[in-house]
Amino acid sequence: MNPAAPRQVTRLIEAFSRLPGVGPKTASRLTYYLLRAPEVESVELAEALIEMRQGTRLCSRCFNITSIDMDPCLICSDDGRESGSICVVEEPLDVLAIERTGLFKGTYHVLHGALSPVEGIGPEDIRVEPLLARIRSGGVEELIIATNPTLEGESTAMYIKQEIGESGLRVTRLARGLPSGGDLEYADLNTLSQALQGRSEL
Amino acid sequence: MNPAAPRQVTRLIEAFSRLPGVGPKTASRLTYYLLRAPEVESVELAEALIEMRQGTRLCSRCFNITSIDMDPCLICSDDGRESGSICVVEEPLDVLAIERTGLFKGTYHVLHGALSPVEGIGPEDIRVEPLLARIRSGGVEELIIATNPTLEGESTAMYIKQEIGESGLRVTRLARGLPSGGDLEYADLNTLSQALQGRSEL
Numbered sequence: 001m002n003p004a005a006p007r008q009v010t011r012l013i014e015a016f017s018r019l020p021g022v023g024p025k026t027a028s029r030l031t032y033y034l035l036r037a038p039e040v041e042s043v044e045l046a047e048a049l050i051e052m053r054q055g056t057r058l059c060s061r062c063f064n065i066t067s068i069d070m071d072p073c074l075i076c077s078d079d080g081r082e083s084g085s086i087c088v089v090e091e092p093l094d095v096l097a098i099e100r101t102g103l104f105k106g107t108y109h110v111l112h113g114a115l116s117p118v119e120g121i122g123p124e125d126i127r128v129e130p131l132l133a134r135i136r137s138g139g140v141e142e143l144i145i146a147t148n149p150t151l152e153g154e155s156t157a158m159y160i161k162q163e164i165g166e167s168g169l170r171v172t173r174l175a176r177g178l179p180s181g182g183d184l185e186y187a188d189l190n191t192l193s194q195a196l197q198g199r200s201e202l
Numbered sequence: 203m204n205p206a207a208p209r210q211v212t213r214l215i216e217a218f219s220r221l222p223g224v225g226p227k228t229a230s231r232l233t234y235y236l237l238r239a240p241e242v243e244s245v246e247l248a249e250a251l252i253e254m255r256q257g258t259r260l261c262s263r264c265f266n267i268t269s270i271d272m273d274p275c276l277i278c279s280d281d282g283r284e285s286g287s288i289c290v291v292e293e294p295l296d297v298l299a300i301e302r303t304g305l306f307k308g309t310y311h312v313l314h315g316a317l318s319p320v321e322g323i324g325p326e327d328i329r330v331e332p333l334l335a336r337i338r339s340g341g342v343e344e345l346i347i348a349t350n351p352t353l354e355g356e357s358t359a360m361y362i363k364q365e366i367g368e369s370g371l372r373v374t375r376l377a378r379g380l381p382s383g384g385d386l387e388y389a390d391l392n393t394l395s396q397a398l399q400g401r402s403e404l
Binding site for chain 1: 204205206207208209210211213214216217218220221222223224228230231232233234235236237241243244245246247248249250251252253254255257258266267268269272275276277280293294295297298301387388
């Protein structure tokens with residue numbers, strides 16, 4: 001036991017340290033910041049943590065995070081969204097990123113992962129069967145596969161495409177190329193190759 | 203209201219964003235990490251937050267953070283520590299940093315701030331009077347002033363030295379091995395150890 005800090009303090013430092021990207025020094029700083037800050041700040045964070053875990057669920061249609069009393073989720077139950085267009089992403093955070101563009105008016109499907117033989121993640125470990133079921137039930141016209149531009153994301157896209165087979169469904173993939181604001185000389189070989197192959201008329 | 207994330211999620215993102223050094227992107231990442239992680243991780247963090255605020259108090263002697271049922275604190279009530287030697291620091295985190303060197307066997311006094319005319323922080327806003335009272339009550343032989351090597355920290359050191367006057371008390375200051383303008387809690391172990399060993403008469 002560290003005599004310089006009571007166990008109540010070290011317990012919080014340890015809890016913060018378990019978060020990704022938070023080392024022991026950052027965890028200490030956050031803890032001692034909260035000790036000085038008004039108590040309501042710690043209480044609000046604590047209540048938000050509990051409410052987030054106990055007040056949410058996965059949407060039974062798209063598997064995005066939704067409020068526990070809102071199933072299907074706000075996007076799935078919005079008549080203004082085109083339910084015939086489904087954007088397939090790996091994680092709920094990806095939905096937020098695509099929503100920020102303001103360009104997509106369809107619905108989503110969150111896989112909660114990507115295929116990875118190395119990590120032993122197969123089709124049964126991600127929400128791919130419910131996606132195929134949504135397609136089989138009809139009404140879907142376009143599938144935008146927005147998995148990550150990684151080996152795992154590409155494998156997942158290919159797997160979905162293959163499972164759908166010849167169905168007349170339009171299946172697209174997000175464009176690969178140079179990131180906006182990037183520098184050509186720092187682009188890696190793959191990115192530059194794909195940017196060249198996917199070049200468009202000016 | 204963001205349809206892509208329920209209010210339970212945005213509430214936690216906002217609570218994390220209020221922490222120092224945590225931007226909205228980091229706050230989102232932490233939140234979605236906790237959504238995936240076992241529920242016990244969120245619950246443990248929430249309980250640690252509450253316990254830290256409700257289970258701690260300031261030691262009535264040195265003003266360091268202590269367990270609510272441990273006053274004076276573990277260091278102040280340890281007979282093995284030299285109570286005649288007091289190390290004066292600005293914040294509780296500074297006690298942790300000095301304890302890590304393992305070189306100091308005395309006790310502490312936490313000021314909870316430093317004098318700053320610019321920010322309107324005067325002697326009555328920090329715990330300097332209780333320190334002078336400890337000295338007046340006798341038994342103190344050495345005062346190591348370990349305030350930060352900043353303008354505010356130096357002013358605080360000079361103020362304390364001046365208030366003590368000609369008392370025969372040995373008053374030292376950490377050696378300026380510390381990088382000027384830095385912050386004590388970020389000092390590496392070596393720098394801090396050297397600063398302790400090279401302390402000089404004020």
